[in-house]
Amino acid sequence: MGHEVVGRAIKVGSQVTQIQPGDRIGLGAQASSCLQPDCPQCSTGHENYCPHMVNAYAMPYPEHQGGGISYGGYADYVRAPAHFCIRIPDALASTDAAPMLCAGITVFSPLRRYGAGPATRVGIVGVGGLGHFCILFAAALGAREVVAISRTSAKRADALAMGATRFVATDEDPRWPDTHRASLDLIVCTVSDPRMPLNGYLALLAHGAIFVQVGSPEGDLPSFSPFAFITKDAKLAGSCIGPPWEIEEMLRFAAEKNVKPWIQLRSLKDANQVVVDMEKGRARYRYVLVNEKHANA
Numbered sequence: 460m461g462h463e464v465v466g467r468a469i470k471v472g473s474q475v476t477q478i479q480p481g482d483r484i485g486l487g488a489q490a491s492s493c494l495q496p497d498c499p500q501c502s503t504g505h506e507n508y509c510p511h512m513v514n515a516y517a518m519p520y521p522e523h524q525g526g527g528i529s530y531g532g533y534a535d536y537v538r539a540p541a542h543f544c545i546r547i548p549d550a551l552a553s554t555d556a557a558p559m560l561c562a563g564i565t566v567f568s569p570l571r572r573y574g575a576g577p578a579t580r581v582g583i584v585g586v587g588g589l590g591h592f593c594i595l596f597a598a599a600l601g602a603r604e605v606v607a608i609s610r611t612s613a614k615r616a617d618a619l620a621m622g623a624t625r626f627v628a629t630d631e632d633p634r635w636p637d638t639h640r641a642s643l644d645l646i647v648c649t650v651s652d653p654r655m656p657l658n659g660y661l662a663l664l665a666h667g668a669i670f671v672q673v674g675s676p677e678g679d680l681p682s683f684s685p686f687a688f689i690t691k692d693a694k695l696a697g698s699c700i701g702p703p704w705e706i707e708e709m710l711r712f713a714a715e716k717n718v719k720p721w722i723q724l725r726s727l728k729d730a731n732q733v734v735v736d737m738e739k740g741r742a743r744y745r746y747v748l749v750n751e752k753h754a755n756a
Contacts, residue, residue, distance in 0.1 A: 461531020462488040462515040463560045465553040466753065468544070475541040483553065484544045485710075487560035488700050490515040490529040491540045506543075506702045515539070533730060535752060545706050550714035558720050558745040559592070559713060561700060566593035566647055567709040568701040569671040570600060573645050580604040582643040583623075584660055586614040589649035589673060591621055591721055591744040598622025599716040606643060608660070617743070621721070629656060636662040641691075646670045653678035661687035669694045722747045 464486045468478050478484060492509035494501050500509040513520055516531030524540060531537070547556045559567075566589055575581050581602040583593040586609045597605045604625060607618035612628040619626065629635050636659040643663045648655070651674040661683055664670060668691065672680070688695060701709070712718070721743060725733045727750040737746060 460516045461533040462486070463557045463562070464515070464532030464537055465547060465557045465560075466532075466537070469536070471541065478541050478544055478546065483547045485547055485556055485560045485706075486515055486532065486537065486539050486544055487564065487706060488515055489513065490518070490543055491520055491524060493521060494524075494540075494542065504702050504704055507700045533727065533748075535750065543703055545703060545710065548710055548714040551710060554722060554724060554747050554749070555713075555719055556710060557747055558588070558722060559709060560706060562588050562745060563592050563596070563713070563720070564701040564706050564709055565589055565673050565698070566649065567596050567712075568705055569647055569673065569696070569698040570596055570645075571705070571708075572698070573669050573671065573696075575600045575602050575645060577601045577603055578644075580606070580642060580644045580665070582606040582608055582646040582660075582663060584608045584646060584648040584655070585650035585674065586618050586744075587649065588742060588745050591617075593647050593649060594618055594621040594623050595718050595720065596712075599712070599718050604643075606639075608663075617721070629659065635659065639663050641665045644668050648672045648674055650674045651676045653680060655681060657681045657683050658687065661693075664688075664691055664693045667692050669696055671696045671698055673698050720745055724749050726751060 468480050468482045468484055471478050489507055489512055491513035492501050492506040493511040496502055498509055513529055515529055518529050520527050575597050579602050581597040583590050586607050594605055594607055605623045606625040607623040608627045610630045612631060615626045627635055627639055640662050644665055653676040722745045725746050725748055727748045730748055733746050
């Protein structure tokens with residue numbers, strides 16, 4: 460869709476101070492929001508929850524920001540408000556930083572917000588574009604346990620290499636909800652299949668644990684028993700990308716901890732085939748499109 464864009468600034472507005480021409484910058488899934496001082500979200504650093512959020516692709520900018528359309532990054536040049544353009548740390552390669560700008564922040568934000576660290580047992584449902592980032596970041600945050608949960612064991616070796624300490628294959632062990640019951644303090648669910656075994660996932664919540672849904676199912680989530688939360692003082696939460704300040708924090712953290720996504724580089728001219736391959740589940744684990752005309756910029 461043309462989000463997660465990294466390039467060089469070639470021109471900046473007269474009131475822009477934080478970015479200079481020549482800076483290497485990134486634009487994630489969000490290109491703008493209302494940015495009004497009376498907006499409860501924008502005025503408190505939660506621009507990603509503004510009801511007037513503008514995606515990085517195929518959405519109109521507000522009239523008070525000059526109007527026009529956000530066209531995304533399948534292009535040689537992109538125009539976007541400086542507030543949402545993030546400087547990339549020197550220690551991060553552009554190809555590594557790009558997929559962090561949406562996929563990375565989608566999981567980094569709830570991990571940080573809900574305290575993933577040495578005292579926390581973290582479960583990650585799905586080992587894909589989002590899930591692999593979640594494993595990498597949970598491990599880098601020093602989580603006490605990092606448990607990858609997938610349908611089959613096909614990605615077990617990859618997950619362990621990324622930093623998982625345990626792997627659960629739900630289709631291969633009919634007793635998995637009992638075997639791993641009440642063993643996790645935080646679960647981040649990255650899958651978007653509405654047929655997910657949700658009640659099984661909830662059985663893994665320990666007392667006071669949190670289940671965060673970041674995958675976006677096209678249909679409704681499966682029904683679940685409220686006692687999965689009532690009897691454990693557990694919580695159900697959702698999370699959507701992150702604001703600019705948190706993306707900056709994530710990039711600094713990734714540079715400091717040498718977090719490197721598992722990516723495959725493809726040419727921008729092959730974008731249509733890349734989408735087909737992605738839909739067929741061939742990505743391991745994020746495709747990054749390279750615009751050869753500007754690859755050395």
